[in-house]
Amino acid sequence: MHDIRIPMRWADLDQLNHVNNVVYVDYAMEARAQLVDESLLDDDLPIRRVRVEFMRPLLLSSKPVTVRSSVDGDVLTQEIRSHDGSALFSTVVTEHGRPEPIDDDRGTPLQMWVRRSDVGPDGAVTLTRLFELFQETRIMSFASVIPHRQAGRFVVGRVELDPGESLPWRREPYPVQSHISHVGRSSFSSTTRIDGGQYGSATATLVGFDLTNQRSRRLDDDEREALTAAMLPA
Known part of the structure; x- marks a missing residue:
């Protein structure tokens, strides 16, 4: 095991004053870079999948x-922990290897623009920015499924991201497809793909959340009906 400490920033917070989901990945990538600097990890390992579990x-x-x-x-x-290591907030698991090809353009068609600031020194969107782009697209898609939702009604429990091919900057937007892939009693899953999965695919599991009592809750009937109507077969 190797512990690396990373200072927090005000910009790490979301609208609920919690650390934004994307920032956990940023912490993990910052620690990964230090592992490379210290020759504890090769710097040219391809990434096949990243799974992020959010605990608290x-x-x-x-x-x-x-x-x-x-x-x-x-x-x-990589475990994101408190300063003294006693509390676990998130786990980021990175599987190395060649990305598995995906070709599935089902779902609601959307568009995604890449900014030059999203791109790293190699000319491709960084993993942290890719995670953020998937999150933004998922939120945009979700808004059309449940347009009158209240902030804090759902929290992300897990995200599985398959990077696909390197995503370069270009002037034209990329086509994106998004759909609800599973609906349960207290959670649902949303799958988003960039150009049918050529440039990556991500499935996020969101959990119903009671903001007042700060605990999970069951989806209400209206939510389940709207989500089920937007669901596609696996």
Whole structure:
């Protein structure tokens, strides 16, 4: 195991004053870069899949977060923990290997623009920015499914991202497809693909959340009806 401490920033917070989901990936990638700097991880390993599990909200602190990293074969596991390591907030698991091809353009068609600031030194969108682009597109798609939802009614429990081919900047928008892939009693899953999956695919599991009591809740009838109507076969 290797512990790396990363200072927090005001910009890490979302509208609920919790650390934004994307920032957990940013913490993990920052720690990954340090592992490369210290020759503990090769810098040219292709990424096949990234799975992020969200355990509990993380609030802003003057103390840095601890990223605890361990490598087992082709898998890098990184735990986002409190400064002293006692509290676990998120786990980021990165599987290395060649991306598996995906070709599925089902779902609601949307458009996604890449900014030059999304692109890293290699000319492709960075993994953190890719995660953010998927999140923004998912929110845009979700708004059309449940247009009158209230902030804080759902929280993300897990995201599985398959990067696909490197995503370069271009003037034209990329086609994106998004759909509801599963509806349960207290959660649902949303799948988003860039150009049918050529440039990546992500499935997010969202959980009903009671903002007042700060705990999970069951989906109400209206939510289940709207989500089921937007669902496509697996």
